[in-house]
Amino acid sequence: MQHVKIPQDRIGALIGEGGATMRRIEEAAEVRLDIDSENGSVRVRSVGDPITGMRGPEIVKAIGRGFAPDAALRLLDDDLMQFDMIDIEAAARNDADLKRQKGRLIGENGRTRQLFEELSGADVVIYGSTLAMIGRPQEVDAVRSAAEMIIDGAPHGAVYSFLEQRHNEMKREELAYHRYPGSVESADDTA
Numbered sequence: 001m002q003h004v005k006i007p008q009d010r011i012g013a014l015i016g017e018g019g020a021t022m023r024r025i026e027e028a029a030e031v032r033l034d035i036d037s038e039n040g041s042v043r044v045r046s047v048g049d050p051i052t053g054m055r056g057p058e059i060v061k062a063i064g065r066g067f068a069p070d071a072a073l074r075l076l077d078d079d080l081m082q083f084d085m086i087d088i089e090a091a092a093r094n095d096a097d098l099k100r101q102k103g104r105l106i107g108e109n110g111r112t113r114q115l116f117e118e119l120s121g122a123d124v125v126i127y128g129s130t131l132a133m134i135g136r137p138q139e140v141d142a143v144r145s146a147a148e149m150i151i152d153g154a155p156h157g158a159v160y161s162f163l164e165q166r167h168n169e170m171k172r173e174e175l176a177y178h179r180y181p182g183s184v185e186s187a188d189d190t191a
Contacts, residue, residue: 001045002057006064007128008040012065014063021069027083028076031056040064050060052076058083062134066127074123074134084140089129098129105131112156116143121170138173142166 004118015022015035022033030048033056035041042060046053055075062072062083075081088105092098106113106126116124120142122135133143142163149159 001043002043004044004057004060004064004174006040006042006060008037010064010066011035011037011040013069014042014060016069021063024069025056025059025073028073029053029056029059033060061085062132063089065132066125067123067132067134071123071125071134080136081134082137082140083132083134084144085130085132086144086147086151087130088126088151092129102126102129104156105147107156110160112150115160115163116146119160119167120146134141138166142170 013021014025014033015037016024026032026047030046030052032045032047033137034043034045044053044056044060044077046056058075059072061074062067065085075083083140088101089098092101096116097185104112113124113126116122116133120135122133122139122143123163124131124133124143126132131143131147133140135143145166146163149162153171
């Protein structure tokens, strides 16, 4: 059994209308959720396959960090899917700096966050003082690296160029894998 704490304003998203989302998570992840709506504490208990059940707390955390339930349930798609989070507040000097960092990560009209998703393939949410992502390891790594560049003060153009480069590398690796399954390391040789 694991305990996960989520913001109170995300409890409704976790439960869903009439408990539908909670039941869907319980069935798909083979867990039971005991939700304390007073303080946002969620007990997650595995009731089926323990490997599948290990994803339950991650799904709850993802919903707590602002992901829609469908996006959070992508963690069950295959063993490679990952949930990762960056604490923006930890890199901020004060509240004004936190607000500035969040603004830079979101971008004008949400464009930077949108490019994170489009060029990496990961789902990205900025909620509260965190940036969270769900995707395959290389997708999550690309978003993490790009977000850290933004937080460190890199110009947006440089970050977008980095993401485009990573996007092209991931496409080449995927093509090489489909051409020669099991030989991802030969992507540079076949491109």
